[in-house]
Amino acid sequence: MDVINEEMFYGLLLALASFLFSMMLTPVYTHFAYKYHFWKKQKKTTVDGKSLPIMTKLHAHKFKRTFPTMAGLVGVVAITVVTWIFNLDRGQTWLPLVGFLGGSFVGVIDDAINIFGSGRGAAGLRGPVKFILITIVGLFLGWFFAAKLGWTSILVPFVGNIEIGIAGMILVFAFAVVATSNAVNITDGLDGLSGGLAMLAYGAYGIIAMLQGNVLLFGFCMTVVGWLLSYIWFNVPPARFMMGDTGSFALGAGLGVVAMMTNSFLLLPIIGLVFVVETGSSLLQLASKKLLHRKIFISAPLHHHLEAKGWGESKIVMRFWIIAGVCAIVGIFLAAAGGAI
Numbered sequence: 001m002d003v004i005n006e007e008m009f010y011g012l013l014l015a016l017a018s019f020l021f022s023m024m025l026t027p028v029y030t031h032f033a034y035k036y037h038f039w040k041k042q043k044k045t046t047v048d049g050k051s052l053p054i055m056t057k058l059h060a061h062k063f064k065r066t067f068p069t070m071a072g073l074v075g076v077v078a079i080t081v082v083t084w085i086f087n088l089d090r091g092q093t094w095l096p097l098v099g100f101l102g103g104s105f106v107g108v109i110d111d112a113i114n115i116f117g118s119g120r121g122a123a124g125l126r127g128p129v130k131f132i133l134i135t136i137v138g139l140f141l142g143w144f145f146a147a148k149l150g151w152t153s154i155l156v157p158f159v160g161n162i163e164i165g166i167a168g169m170i171l172v173f174a175f176a177v178v179a180t181s182n183a184v185n186i187t188d189g190l191d192g193l194s195g196g197l198a199m200l201a202y203g204a205y206g207i208i209a210m211l212q213g214n215v216l217l218f219g220f221c222m223t224v225v226g227w228l229l230s231y232i233w234f235n236v237p238p239a240r241f242m243m244g245d246t247g248s249f250a251l252g253a254g255l256g257v258v259a260m261m262t263n264s265f266l267l268l269p270i271i272g273l274v275f276v277v278e279t280g281s282s283l284l285q286l287a288s289k290k291l292l293h294r295k296i297f298i299s300a301p302l303h304h305h306l307e308a309k310g311w312g313e314s315k316i317v318m319r320f321w322i323i324a325g326v327c328a329i330v331g332i333f334l335a336a337a338g339g340a341i
Helices: 003-035 051-059 072-086 094-116 119-123 127-148 165-187 194-214 217-234 242-262 265-271 273-291 301-310 313-338
Strands: 153-156 160-163
Touching: 003 072, 003 165, 003 194, 003 217, 051 072, 072 094, 072 217, 072 242, 094 119, 094 127, 094 165, 094 217, 094 242, 127 165, 127 194, 127 242, 153 165, 153 265, 165 194, 165 242, 165 265, 194 242, 194 265, 194 273, 194 313, 242 265, 265 273, 265 313, 273 301, 301 313
Parallel strands: none
Antiparallel strands: 153 160
């Protein structure tokens, strides 16, 4: 019990440090965001080039005012500094930190094009380009995980570890990074939504890491939670800014890495169930439009469909948070019962 208390105290101190540092950095970001006009351009077309009249109408009120994006830079700086000074370790925290930074790198390029670009290309990086870049990040991280850290098996809950070899692990790791990055990015559409969901997911994996004895990895998860507490303070409706792809890709990539390092990747669809449903709704919508030439949802992903049905933004966000909290509890239970802890 004393060991657990010490681990919890360590993680909470890192969370507090990240929270306070982020609160100090936010006015600096806000100053530059307004000085250099980090305004978010409203997305008006789908990935297949079709117009988005429903979503454009639903969110028109937000874009009547100046609405900065790329606030994920605050988290990138805070998490990097806190981890580098207090919690850097080759075996436990180097990989999730590099994953976080790799995801943010892809996001920064996308956000910068959106902010400073003009014409049809101002929406940001094209989908295939983002996919290629984040895949490269995932493959590199997977190689380090398998070849350098020696992980070549994956845990199937209630079954045991299944050997998949170096090549198999690299592919699984890359899939985890790519899928989670895109899932968080797709979900980042309402004030406070993705930030709260990510905080619960990181919190759940932090508890799993702590119970496994991976104290430094637990500390990394709590460092992310600390930033997200600061971010949500400013991002609850009406949001002061958006994290942008800089934050969402960083959070997704980091979460995928943490899931792999806790040997709990197969629990990610449960702990991150809302992310899965949101992404699935977008894929179903796209497939239905391509194959059946009709829409399943009024607007996708699911949170936009609920908006169009008349649900208030805060109602959607808070109910999704509640669902994510229940899923986090279930995920921790399954980790304990299934052999991950």
